[in-house]
Amino acid sequence: MDTMTLVLGTKNYSSWSLRPWLLLRHLGIAFAERVIHFDTEEFAAEVPKLSPSRRVPVLLHGELRVWDSLAICEYASELAGGRGWPADAGARAEARAIAAEMHAGFPALRAACPMNARARHRRVPMSSELEWDIRRVAAIWDGCRRRHGRDGPWLFGAYSAADAMYAPVALRFLTYGLPAQGAAAEYLQTTLADADLRRWVAEAEVEGVIVPSDEAGVPA
Numbered sequence: 001m002d003t004m005t006l007v008l009g010t011k012n013y014s015s016w017s018l019r020p021w022l023l024l025r026h027l028g029i030a031f032a033e034r035v036i037h038f039d040t041e042e043f044a045a046e047v048p049k050l051s052p053s054r055r056v057p058v059l060l061h062g063e064l065r066v067w068d069s070l071a072i073c074e075y076a077s078e079l080a081g082g083r084g085w086p087a088d089a090g091a092r093a094e095a096r097a098i099a100a101e102m103h104a105g106f107p108a109l110r111a112a113c114p115m116n117a118r119a120r121h122r123r124v125p126m127s128s129e130l131e132w133d134i135r136r137v138a139a140i141w142d143g144c145r146r147r148h149g150r151d152g153p154w155l156f157g158a159y160s161a162a163d164a165m166y167a168p169v170a171l172r173f174l175t176y177g178l179p180a181q182g183a184a185a186e187y188l189q190t191t192l193a194d195a196d197l198r199r200w201v202a203e204a205e206v207e208g209v210i211v212p213s214d215e216a217g218v219p220a
Contacts, residue, residue, distance in 0.1 A: 122217030
């Protein structure tokens with residue numbers, strides 16, 4: 001089989017790169033990775049050759065190019081016999097709905113709280129739009145856990161693409177001290193304790209790359 005390579009951006013900041021990386025790891029799919037740091041000459045020169053969108057991540061598998069995080073998750077799930085989504089049709093539809101909501105939504109959270117995997121105790125101004133996004137994320141986590149918690153520790157019991165899609169948000173909750181209670185708080189801790197996520201954060205901590213535009217917030 002052709003070697004699979006996942007091309008990533010700077011791990012400290014690239015929330016979109018983190019998502020398929022996590023799912024591939026959880027599904028046990030072997031892949032090589034190539035990190036091309038943001039705001040560098042290498043990124044400007046190399047990424048357009050690899051990705052038609054000129055963005056990362058992009059999955060290279062033989063002649064195939066898959067250049068969107070959610071599309072990579074779908075492809076990985078197919079390679080794994082569908083294990084990237086819940087087996088039950090109803091739960092699978094719900095998981096895809098919340099994954100798509102994350103893919104397309106939460107603009108205030110993205111703008112005010114960019115992923116910064118190694119940062120802690122940052123605080124940003126709270127707006128009504130940001131508060132709504134935070135409460136919506138917590139409601140998704142709480143609702144999924146209450147409906148599907150009997151089947152395992154993740155949003156739909158077993159780890160799925162939905163968990164991968166929300167993992168960068170868990171890091172945002174940690175970095176900026178965003179509130180979560182009850183089942184949502186328990187899920188947040190489950191995500192932050194995940195061995196694969198911890199590995200990503202450890203690698204982000206030693207990158208030594210700083211992107212000033214993504215260094216949001218002030219120390220608490």
